[in-house]
Amino acid sequence: MLCLVGASATVALLMFALPPHDETLLQWAWLHGAISASMAWATTLPRWWVPILLLFAPAALLALTLEIPPLVWLLAALLPWLVFRGALRDRVPLFLSDQPAIDRLLELVTSEHPVSVVDLGCGTGGLLQALRRARPIARLRGVENAPLTWLIARWRLRDAAVDVAYGSIWDEPLSHHDVVYAYLSPAAMPRLWAKACQEMRPGSLLVSNSFEVPGVPAQHILTLSGTGMATALHVWQMSEDGTASAAHAG
Ligand SMILES: C[S@@+](CC[C@H](N)C(=O)[O-])C[C@H]1O[C@@H](n2cnc3c(N)ncnc32)[C@H](O)[C@@H]1O
Known part of the structure:
Protein backbone atom coordinates (compact mmCIF):
# COMPACT_ATOMS: atom_id res chain seq x y z
CA MET A 1 0.00 0.00 0.00
CA LEU A 2 2.82 2.39 0.89
CA CYS A 3 4.50 1.72 -2.46
CA LEU A 4 1.25 2.45 -4.29
CA VAL A 5 0.58 5.62 -2.31
CA GLY A 6 4.18 6.78 -2.76
CA ALA A 7 4.08 6.20 -6.52
CA SER A 8 0.66 7.88 -6.83
CA ALA A 9 1.90 10.96 -4.98
CA THR A 10 5.05 11.14 -7.13
CA VAL A 11 3.14 10.75 -10.39
CA ALA A 12 0.49 13.31 -9.34
CA LEU A 13 3.24 15.77 -8.43
CA LEU A 14 5.00 15.26 -11.77
CA MET A 15 1.74 15.62 -13.69
CA PHE A 16 1.12 19.04 -12.16
CA ALA A 17 4.71 20.25 -11.97
CA LEU A 18 5.91 19.39 -15.49
CA PRO A 19 4.91 21.52 -18.46
CA PRO A 20 2.15 19.81 -20.47
CA HIS A 21 3.39 17.35 -23.08
CA ASP A 22 1.37 14.82 -24.95
CA GLU A 23 1.97 11.88 -22.59
CA THR A 24 -0.86 9.39 -22.55
CA LEU A 25 -2.49 8.12 -19.38
CA LEU A 26 -1.03 4.72 -20.11
CA GLN A 27 2.48 6.18 -20.09
CA TRP A 28 1.79 7.76 -16.69
CA ALA A 29 0.46 4.41 -15.51
CA TRP A 30 3.68 2.68 -16.57
CA LEU A 31 5.69 5.35 -14.77
CA HIS A 32 3.56 4.68 -11.69
CA GLY A 33 4.29 0.97 -12.06
CA ALA A 34 8.01 1.56 -12.44
CA ILE A 35 8.16 3.77 -9.33
CA SER A 36 6.15 1.48 -7.09
CA ALA A 37 8.03 -1.62 -8.33
CA SER A 38 11.37 0.12 -7.64
CA MET A 39 10.17 1.00 -4.15
CA ALA A 40 9.24 -2.63 -3.55
CA TRP A 41 12.63 -3.73 -4.89
CA ALA A 42 14.44 -1.38 -2.54
CA THR A 43 12.61 -2.64 0.55
CA THR A 44 12.40 -6.00 2.27
CA LEU A 45 9.13 -6.89 0.50
CA PRO A 46 9.15 -10.38 -1.02
CA ARG A 47 10.27 -10.20 -4.66
CA TRP A 48 6.90 -11.35 -6.03
CA TRP A 49 5.51 -7.93 -5.14
CA VAL A 50 7.69 -6.30 -7.83
CA PRO A 51 5.78 -7.57 -10.92
CA ILE A 52 2.45 -7.08 -9.14
CA LEU A 53 3.24 -3.43 -8.41
CA LEU A 54 4.70 -2.88 -11.87
CA LEU A 55 1.50 -4.04 -13.53
CA PHE A 56 -1.01 -2.64 -11.04
CA ALA A 57 -1.64 0.85 -12.49
CA PRO A 58 -1.61 -0.20 -16.19
CA ALA A 59 -3.97 -3.08 -15.35
CA ALA A 60 -6.28 -0.74 -13.39
CA LEU A 61 -6.34 1.66 -16.33
CA LEU A 62 -7.12 -1.17 -18.74
CA ALA A 63 -9.89 -2.40 -16.44
CA LEU A 64 -11.48 1.08 -16.47
CA THR A 65 -11.82 0.90 -20.26
CA LEU A 66 -13.88 -2.29 -19.91
CA GLU A 67 -16.74 -0.27 -18.39
CA ILE A 68 -17.61 -2.91 -15.82
CA PRO A 69 -20.31 -1.74 -13.34
CA PRO A 70 -18.81 -0.56 -10.02
CA LEU A 71 -20.92 -3.13 -8.14
CA VAL A 72 -18.93 -5.91 -9.78
CA TRP A 73 -15.68 -4.43 -8.43
CA LEU A 74 -17.24 -4.10 -5.00
CA LEU A 75 -18.31 -7.75 -5.06
CA ALA A 76 -14.91 -8.79 -6.37
CA ALA A 77 -13.32 -7.08 -3.35
CA LEU A 78 -15.92 -8.37 -0.88
CA GLN A 99 -7.73 -37.23 5.14
CA PRO A 100 -4.19 -38.31 6.18
CA ALA A 101 -4.07 -35.37 8.63
CA ILE A 102 -7.50 -36.26 10.00
CA ASP A 103 -6.49 -39.92 10.40
CA ARG A 104 -3.37 -38.98 12.35
CA LEU A 105 -5.27 -36.52 14.52
CA LEU A 106 -7.69 -39.31 15.39
CA GLU A 107 -4.75 -41.22 16.89
CA LEU A 108 -4.58 -38.45 19.52
CA VAL A 109 -8.32 -38.31 20.25
CA THR A 110 -9.41 -41.40 22.15
CA SER A 111 -12.90 -42.83 21.71
CA GLU A 112 -13.00 -44.02 25.32
CA HIS A 113 -13.84 -40.77 27.06
CA PRO A 114 -15.15 -37.39 25.91
CA VAL A 115 -12.04 -35.50 24.89
CA SER A 116 -12.48 -31.79 24.26
CA VAL A 117 -11.02 -30.68 20.91
CA VAL A 118 -10.91 -27.21 19.40
CA ASP A 119 -10.04 -26.47 15.78
CA LEU A 120 -8.57 -22.97 15.74
CA GLY A 121 -9.57 -21.49 12.39
CA CYS A 122 -11.96 -24.30 11.51
CA GLY A 123 -12.44 -23.21 7.88
CA THR A 124 -15.45 -24.87 6.29
CA GLN A 129 -17.31 -33.11 10.64
CA ALA A 130 -14.86 -36.01 10.23
CA LEU A 131 -14.06 -35.95 13.97
CA ARG A 132 -17.77 -35.96 14.80
CA ARG A 133 -18.29 -39.09 12.71
CA ALA A 134 -15.25 -40.94 14.05
CA ARG A 135 -15.45 -39.79 17.69
CA PRO A 136 -19.12 -39.11 18.48
CA ILE A 137 -18.45 -38.69 22.19
CA ALA A 138 -15.77 -36.01 21.74
CA ARG A 139 -16.66 -32.44 22.69
CA LEU A 140 -15.89 -30.43 19.57
CA ARG A 141 -15.57 -26.74 18.95
CA GLY A 142 -14.43 -24.65 16.01
CA VAL A 143 -13.56 -20.97 15.79
CA GLU A 144 -13.51 -19.10 12.51
CA ASN A 145 -13.42 -15.42 11.59
CA ALA A 146 -14.02 -15.42 7.84
CA PRO A 147 -17.78 -14.80 7.49
CA LEU A 148 -18.56 -17.02 4.50
CA THR A 149 -16.34 -19.87 5.63
CA TRP A 150 -17.86 -19.73 9.10
CA LEU A 151 -21.38 -19.82 7.61
CA ILE A 152 -20.50 -22.90 5.56
CA ALA A 153 -19.07 -24.63 8.66
CA ARG A 154 -22.20 -23.74 10.67
CA TRP A 155 -24.42 -25.08 7.93
CA ARG A 156 -22.44 -28.31 7.51
CA LEU A 157 -22.54 -28.98 11.24
CA ARG A 158 -26.09 -27.73 11.81
CA ASP A 159 -27.37 -31.10 13.02
CA ALA A 160 -24.27 -32.06 14.99
CA ALA A 161 -23.54 -31.12 18.57
CA VAL A 162 -20.52 -29.09 17.50
CA ASP A 163 -20.01 -25.55 18.62
CA VAL A 164 -18.88 -23.42 15.66
CA ALA A 165 -18.11 -19.94 16.97
CA TYR A 166 -17.67 -16.82 14.89
CA GLY A 167 -14.68 -14.96 16.26
CA SER A 168 -10.96 -14.71 16.52
CA ILE A 169 -8.77 -17.58 17.61
CA TRP A 170 -6.83 -15.08 19.71
CA ASP A 171 -9.91 -14.57 21.90
CA GLU A 172 -10.56 -18.28 22.34
CA PRO A 173 -9.69 -19.52 25.85
CA LEU A 174 -7.62 -22.70 25.55
CA SER A 175 -7.67 -23.82 29.17
CA HIS A 176 -10.58 -26.25 28.92
CA ALA A 187 3.48 -16.23 10.72
CA ALA A 188 0.92 -17.24 13.38
CA MET A 189 3.03 -19.81 15.22
CA PRO A 190 5.02 -17.63 17.67
CA ARG A 191 1.83 -15.96 18.90
CA LEU A 192 -0.01 -19.27 19.09
CA TRP A 193 2.82 -20.79 21.10
CA ALA A 194 2.81 -17.88 23.58
CA LYS A 195 -0.95 -18.23 23.99
CA ALA A 196 -0.72 -22.01 24.40
CA CYS A 197 1.98 -21.69 27.10
CA GLN A 198 -0.14 -19.19 28.96
CA GLU A 199 -3.49 -20.92 28.75
CA MET A 200 -3.30 -24.62 28.02
CA ARG A 201 -3.47 -26.93 31.01
CA PRO A 202 -0.81 -29.51 31.84
CA GLY A 203 -1.16 -32.69 29.83
CA SER A 204 -3.15 -31.13 27.01
CA LEU A 205 -1.87 -31.36 23.45
CA LEU A 206 -1.12 -28.65 20.94
CA VAL A 207 -1.23 -30.07 17.43
CA SER A 208 -0.05 -27.98 14.51
CA ASN A 209 -0.60 -29.21 11.01
CA SER A 210 2.57 -28.52 8.99
CA PHE A 211 3.92 -25.51 10.84
CA GLU A 212 6.60 -25.60 13.51
CA VAL A 213 7.13 -23.25 16.42
CA PRO A 214 10.44 -21.45 15.83
CA GLY A 215 12.97 -22.64 18.41
CA VAL A 216 10.63 -25.14 20.10
CA PRO A 217 10.96 -28.59 18.54
CA ALA A 218 7.79 -30.67 18.71
CA GLN A 219 7.95 -33.74 20.94
CA HIS A 220 6.25 -35.80 18.29
CA ILE A 221 6.10 -35.45 14.56
CA LEU A 222 3.39 -37.54 12.96
CA THR A 223 4.23 -37.71 9.28
CA LEU A 224 1.45 -37.60 6.73
CA SER A 225 1.36 -40.01 3.86
CA GLY A 226 -0.79 -37.97 1.46
CA THR A 227 0.30 -36.06 -1.61
CA GLY A 228 -1.17 -32.76 -0.39
CA MET A 229 0.66 -29.69 0.91
CA ALA A 230 0.62 -30.83 4.54
CA THR A 231 3.61 -32.93 5.54
CA ALA A 232 3.28 -33.67 9.26
CA LEU A 233 1.41 -33.01 12.48
CA HIS A 234 3.67 -31.40 15.09
CA VAL A 235 2.62 -32.29 18.63
CA TRP A 236 3.55 -30.64 21.93
CA GLN A 237 2.26 -31.78 25.31
CA MET A 238 1.98 -28.97 27.82
CA SER A 239 3.69 -29.37 31.18
CA GLU A 240 3.09 -27.94 34.65
CA ASP A 241 5.17 -24.85 34.04
CA GLY A 242 3.18 -23.93 30.94
CA THR A 243 5.69 -25.10 28.38
CA ALA A 244 6.05 -28.33 26.44
CA SER A 245 7.23 -31.38 28.34
CA ALA A 246 9.04 -34.36 26.97
CA ALA A 247 6.08 -36.59 27.67
CA HIS A 248 4.56 -38.84 25.06
CA ALA A 249 1.85 -37.50 22.80
CA GLY A 250 -0.16 -40.67 22.31
C1 LIG B 1 -5.48 -23.28 6.82
S1 LIG B 1 -7.17 -23.02 7.21
C2 LIG B 1 -7.51 -24.49 8.17
C3 LIG B 1 -8.96 -24.90 8.15
C4 LIG B 1 -9.30 -26.08 9.05
N1 LIG B 1 -8.78 -25.92 10.38
C5 LIG B 1 -8.76 -27.35 8.48
O1 LIG B 1 -7.76 -27.82 9.02
O2 LIG B 1 -9.30 -27.85 7.49
C6 LIG B 1 -7.02 -21.72 8.43
C7 LIG B 1 -8.33 -21.08 8.80
O3 LIG B 1 -8.09 -20.19 9.87
C8 LIG B 1 -8.93 -19.05 9.71
N2 LIG B 1 -8.35 -17.94 10.48
C9 LIG B 1 -7.24 -17.23 10.23
N3 LIG B 1 -7.04 -16.31 11.17
C10 LIG B 1 -8.04 -16.45 12.06
C11 LIG B 1 -8.39 -15.77 13.27
N4 LIG B 1 -7.64 -14.79 13.77
N5 LIG B 1 -9.49 -16.17 13.93
C12 LIG B 1 -10.26 -17.18 13.46
N6 LIG B 1 -10.00 -17.85 12.31
C13 LIG B 1 -8.89 -17.49 11.62
C14 LIG B 1 -8.92 -18.82 8.21
O4 LIG B 1 -10.03 -18.04 7.80
C15 LIG B 1 -8.98 -20.25 7.69
O5 LIG B 1 -10.30 -20.68 7.52
Missing part, protein backbone atom coordinates in the same frame (compact mmCIF):
# COMPACT_ATOMS: atom_id res chain seq x y z
CA LEU A 79 -15.89 -12.03 -1.85
CA PRO A 80 -12.23 -12.68 -1.09
CA TRP A 81 -12.68 -10.84 2.22
CA LEU A 82 -15.59 -13.10 3.11
CA VAL A 83 -13.39 -16.15 2.59
CA PHE A 84 -9.83 -14.95 3.16
CA ARG A 85 -10.25 -12.49 6.01
CA GLY A 86 -7.69 -14.44 8.06
CA ALA A 87 -5.07 -13.91 5.37
CA LEU A 88 -5.31 -10.14 5.71
CA ARG A 89 -4.77 -9.79 9.45
CA ASP A 90 -3.05 -12.98 10.52
CA ARG A 91 -1.49 -14.11 7.23
CA VAL A 92 -3.46 -17.35 7.51
CA PRO A 93 -5.23 -18.27 4.26
CA LEU A 94 -7.83 -21.00 3.75
CA PHE A 95 -6.59 -24.46 2.94
CA LEU A 96 -8.13 -27.59 4.36
CA SER A 97 -6.80 -30.56 6.32
CA ASP A 98 -6.83 -33.67 4.18
CA GLY A 125 -15.75 -27.38 9.14
CA GLY A 126 -14.60 -30.51 7.28
CA LEU A 127 -12.18 -31.60 9.98
CA LEU A 128 -14.79 -31.18 12.72
CA HIS A 177 -9.49 -28.18 25.81
CA ASP A 178 -7.58 -31.46 25.81
CA VAL A 179 -6.48 -31.09 22.19
CA VAL A 180 -5.91 -27.78 20.44
CA TYR A 181 -5.60 -28.27 16.68
CA ALA A 182 -4.29 -25.51 14.44
CA TYR A 183 -3.57 -25.43 10.73
CA LEU A 184 -2.49 -21.82 10.39
CA SER A 185 0.74 -20.47 8.91
CA PRO A 186 4.35 -19.86 9.94
